Amino acid sequence: MTQLAPLDLTPDLLAAAAESKAWPFEEAKKIIKRYEKSGLPETVLFETGYGPSGLPHIGTFGEVARTTMVRHAFRILTEDKVKTRLLCFSDDMDGMRKIPDNVPDRAALEPYLHMPLTVVPNPFGGDYESFGHHNNAMLRRFLDTFGFDYEFASATDYYKSGRFDEVLLRAVEKYDAIMKVMLPTLGEERQATYSPFLPISPKSGRVLYVPMKAVDAKAGTVTFDDEDGTETTLPVTGGAVKLQWKPDFGMRWAALGVDFEMFGKDHQTNAVIYDRICVILGGRAPEHFVYELFLDENGQKISKSKGNGLTIDEWLTYAPTESLALYMFQRPRQAKKLYFDVIPKAVDEYYAFLSAYQRQDWKERLGNPVWHIHSGNPPAIDLPVSFALLLNLVSASNAQNKDVLWGFISRYAPGVTAATHPELDRLTGYAIRYFDDFVKPSKVYRAADAVEREALTALSDALGALPADADGEAIQNAALNVARKVERYQDHAKRSPEGGPGVSVAFFQMIYQVLIGQERGPRFGSFSALYGIGETRALIERALAGKLAAA
Incomplete structure (x- = not known):
């Protein structure tokens, strides 16, 4: 985890920030307005959620990148006088409802269906103790590589350590109120068996979707029939029980005091449910930002379990991370296709914005994506050759290594070398890989x-x-x-x-x-x-x- 850099808060910057219409500033202003009557607290909590049912995809990274942009805008608007935290929360206690298509040995995971993801064996091998731990590590690896300042949180750890116990006991007390919110959202058949509590079977280890026979607020327990028909009573504390995903959203917000969380459009209709349950459990619903979903090249929603669309590693094989961050910044409320063909344009647009930044005044700079991508400190980079040109140079010359490309580049721009222009040297490697894998075959x-x-x-x-x-x-x-x-x-x-x-x-x-x-x-x-x-x-x-x- 990196540390937040100190801010250089000049009068011109602060004046431009107060007037900026860039979407991160618009969202940050909502958080400030949230506290206009009570005054800003000592710490404001930003949260992102992650479902580790499959390998992390770019949409997951997008939530962290975008939330980081809002967090930075908030720091500017409050002149960095309020502490901020970014919590990346993994719902790794969820049961594995289906086996992902992109794991090495799907049959080996069949006995572990409906078990918490942190109990399912890791199909990828290595030192990680479970499928959930492996996928969490994949997420953290990239977030660390990109340099995000964040804290990672595991639902399994929070449930089992007792971090949620107080609010879970309150959920038992407010059981009827929660059911009153949930039942109208369900079909008649589901209503007959629904419970916000999902006990974890002491016998099979599976997460059970079963009705409650009794809910004892005084004892803090729930009673149900286990898979073998045995009547079983469990405490709702200590990780013996978890909540269904909709009540879990609201419970987590109430327990942690979350101030801001963004989520995809597929959650939009449920947001009012999350909010109401958060309030029932004694919390205040956070500010929301709903973004459009990413689509694959066929216009289908990207899914972690299907493995369609791009993974984080795939993008970074062919382009720098900054180009990915740019793609996240642009038009977040507009659905965008996310596949290999978009990469070259994103790369060149990033460097075009970077070049323009040095010539802009503060108002223009705060609307420039690179200011948000680099948390207010974009680098000054001279790039005499565009990525699109490099790709066509590879294509025309059939270059298989960077030395060939540098022969052309150095003649075109005397004095420009890999040593003087390391960013261009980095792009030559990306261009060769992208050409070999996507351009050459077609x-x-x-x-x-x-x-x-x-x-x-x-x-x-x-x-x-x-x-x-x-x-x-x-x-x-x-x-x-x-x-x-x-x-x-x-x-x-x-x-x-x-x-x-x-x-x-x-x-x-x-x-x-x-x-x-x-x-x-x-x-x-x-x-x-x-x-x-x-x-x-x-x-x-x-x-x-x-x-x-x-x-």
């Missing part, structure tokens, strides 16, 4: 038709007439001049600087389809300047000779 070169062959020949000649060190703008203009003379590529809805027709995007689409084997690419002039005019002409020659399409 590359489809096509042969040029007669019109395209003539246009490409003219393009090669135009490039040959340029100085060897011509910049991207000169190369782009030369390409445009070629395209304007080809009727197919004239766009009469646009005008050229000379007053003639503009150039259709179909011209550059053709270039990338024929020369790179892809549907789209970055600005041609920038690519050719990086790759080299001679190399670009050689690429055209190979395409016209049919070597690319044949390969």
Whole structure:
């Protein structure tokens, strides 16, 4: 766990923060308003929840990243005079209701269905004592890598250690009030057997969904029939019993005094239930932020148990963590697809925002995602080559290692090396991995038709007439001049600087389809300047000779 850095609270920053409409500031202002009558407390508690029924996915990370952004905005608005805590809570005492699709040996877990996740053996091997412990560790590993300041909490530990005992005893006393909230939300059949208490069978170890035969508020116990029909009485304290997930939300908020928690849209209809139960148990419901869900490439909700969509590790194989944080910051109330194709755009957008930050005033900076991603201290990074350009450079050069790429980069930008630009060096590694795994398998070169062959020949000649060190703008203009003379590529809805027709995007689409084997690419002039005019002409020659399409 990292420690929160001290804040540099300048008058300009504080003034801009008070007026900022960025969503983390809007949420932080709700927390301040929560205490406008009583005054701010000594400590404000932010919480995120995690269900470790499967390996952590990006949505889980998103909750922590976004909550951290709200926490930082709150610190700014309160001039860091109020202590804050971020508690990452794992519901690892839940029963394993189904076996995840993405575990190594599903059959080995079948005997442990409905047992608490911290009792289920770890199917991944290693030193972790259970499936729940393993998945908790996977979450903490990434949160630590990213540098979040947080405290991790385990439901199993909290229940068994007695941290929830006081509120659980209150739940026994308020049993009828809780049932009055829950029963109208259930179907007739479920109403007949529902109980907010889930006893853990002393005999089988399974979490039981059974009706209560008796609830004794004075003794703090519940009585039920175990799986073998034996009438059994258990205390609600000490981890012998847990709560159903909806009452558990409200109980946890009441027990811990949570001030802020965000959750996905799938919880939105239940939020009023969580709130009411929290109040019944003597607490005050926290401020909420409801975000839209992530979807896979087919538009389906990402599920930990299905393993669809991206995992945290998969994103970080192909892109820096900051690009992932940017994806979390942008439009949190809008559903977004989360699969491999979104990565390159997220990478380049992150560096574009980072570049813009240094030129902005405080009002603009507080609306810039990088201010929130880096908790107010974005680094100053010079990136002379975009990620999209690197990907196309790998594609054109068939580079298998970073040395090949650096040969092109150093010629394109003299003095730029891996030592002087370590961030760019990091991106070259990502670009090679991304190309090998996602671009290369789907590359489809096509042969040029007669019109395209003539246009490409003219393009090669135009490039040959340029100085060897011509910049991207000169190369782009030369390409445009070629395209304007080809009727197919004239766009009469646009005008050229000379007053003639503009150039259709179909011209550059053709270039990338024929020369790179892809549907789209970055600005041609920038690519050719990086790759080299001679190399670009050689690429055209190979395409016209049919070597690319044949390969």
